[in-house]
Amino acid sequence: MKEGCKKDEEAKESTLCGLNPCLKCLQPDILYHLGLNTETTDFPKVFGDVRFVCMGGTPGRMENFAYYVMQEIGLKINAATKLRNISEAGQRFSLFKVGPVLCASHGMGCPSISILLHELIKMMYHAKCKDPVFIRIGTSGGIGVEPGTVIISSEAIDGRLNPAHEILVHGASVQHASQLDESLADEIKMCHDPCKDSYEAVIGRTLCAHDFYEGQSRLDGAFCEYTPEMKKSYLETLQSQQVKNIEMESLAFAALTSRANIRGAVVCVAILNRLNGDQIKTSHDVLSKWEKRPQELVARYIRKVLYHNDDDDESEQPEDEAEAGAGGAGDTQKAPAEEAE
Numbered sequence: 001m002k003e004g005c006k007k008d009e010e011a012k013e014s015t016l017c018g019l020n021p022c023l024k025c026l027q028p029d030i031l032y033h034l035g036l037n038t039e040t041t042d043f044p045k046v047f048g049d050v051r052f053v054c055m056g057g058t059p060g061r062m063e064n065f066a067y068y069v070m071q072e073i074g075l076k077i078n079a080a081t082k083l084r085n086i087s088e089a090g091q092r093f094s095l096f097k098v099g100p101v102l103c104a105s106h107g108m109g110c111p112s113i114s115i116l117l118h119e120l121i122k123m124m125y126h127a128k129c130k131d132p133v134f135i136r137i138g139t140s141g142g143i144g145v146e147p148g149t150v151i152i153s154s155e156a157i158d159g160r161l162n163p164a165h166e167i168l169v170h171g172a173s174v175q176h177a178s179q180l181d182e183s184l185a186d187e188i189k190m191c192h193d194p195c196k197d198s199y200e201a202v203i204g205r206t207l208c209a210h211d212f213y214e215g216q217s218r219l220d221g222a223f224c225e226y227t228p229e230m231k232k233s234y235l236e237t238l239q240s241q242q243v244k245n246i247e248m249e250s251l252a253f254a255a256l257t258s259r260a261n262i263r264g265a266v267v268c269v270a271i272l273n274r275l276n277g278d279q280i281k282t283s284h285d286v287l288s289k290w291e292k293r294p295q296e297l298v299a300r301y302i303r304k305v306l307y308h309n310d311d312d313d314e315s316e317q318p319e320d321e322a323e324a325g326a327g328g329a330g331d332t333q334k335a336p337a338e339e340a341e
């Protein structure tokens with residue numbers, strides 16, 4: 001358990017801690033951007049079995065991941081089954097539930113993922129989830145790594161290399177530590193097979209920028225008020241400080257998960273090596289293959305945790321949906337995990 005995190009009455013129910021003490025007074029609690037509330041949805045019944053919350057930038061990636069993870073954890077569905085976007089009413093994020101796995105899109109940048117995380121963390125609290133693991137599966141710009149390499153973040157740092165997510169509250173700066181769970185990073189890394197996988201997976205520091213262009217020292221933005229030499233020097237400094245990649249959500253992800261006593265990991269593929277350029281020239285076909293790499297590792301990890309086995313050993317896999325825990329994909333009335341097309 002997180003240091004200084006006492007188990008209170010709520011913690012007996014969910015394992016989250018450090019949350020807003022007023023949450024229990026909100027009747028109902030409205031998760032506005034997810035289009036859900038505690039009055040019309042029975043959270044413990046619909047989401048109480050969630051053990052993994054996976055997130056990534058785009059709705060399409062997370063829908064594909066939901067179908068992929070369903071197959072990988074052995075949930076049987078028929079070909080006509082279609083997963084329902086549970087947060088469709090909110091019109092901001094997509095959210096799919098596949099048994100114990102929630103898959104959410106988070107948009108771009110810390111403000112967007114922060115909103116999603118506040119609402120997902122409240123969901124875990126109301127649903128009384130026990131020890132949920134949160135994982136971001138994404139893309140990034142690599143620093144001195146071969147494009148296609150998967151980077152599992154050891155910690156998230158800001159542009160000044162500080163391991164903290166800064167927010168302004170009442171006009172004052174508040175910094176929250178952005179550490180990630182080291183043992184979770186190791187467990188995910190162990191799901192990579194250097195003999196079979198055609199790519200490398202490494203653990204390293206991740207720089208989180210608040211912009212894709214100037215914030216990442218690109219020379220190809222609409223504005224650029226620095227020289228190629230200044231860019232080179234900054235990226236080389238990052239490399240010398242064991243920074244392996246740059247993306248745009250890890251600070252908020254790490255800070256909010258650790259504040260809630262949630263184990264979190266960030267697993268991103270590098271789609272270019274920033275030491276060699278700024279523009280992404282790789283074909284969409286190749287990019288979509290690379291994008292699946294973090295998904296593969298994370299699906300293997302989930303499978304391993306659920307069935308306590310190695311990838312080759314299928315002996316403990318469930319026979320059917322019920323055993324695997326395929327469960328409600330939305331409100332309490334809907335059929336589990338799907339609606340027929």
Ligand SMILES: O=P(O)(O)O[C@H]1O[C@H](CO)[C@@H](O)[C@H]1O
Binds near residue numbers: 056108138212248
């Ligand atoms: O990992 P994904 O969701 O692809 O997001 C990465 O790509 C976006 C920029 O293109 C940023 O949001 C960055 O973090």
Ligand SMILES: O=c1cc[nH]c(=O)[nH]1
Binds near residue numbers: 140216248271
């Ligand atoms: O260079 C990159 C690539 C993906 N995402 C980023 O934020 N930066």
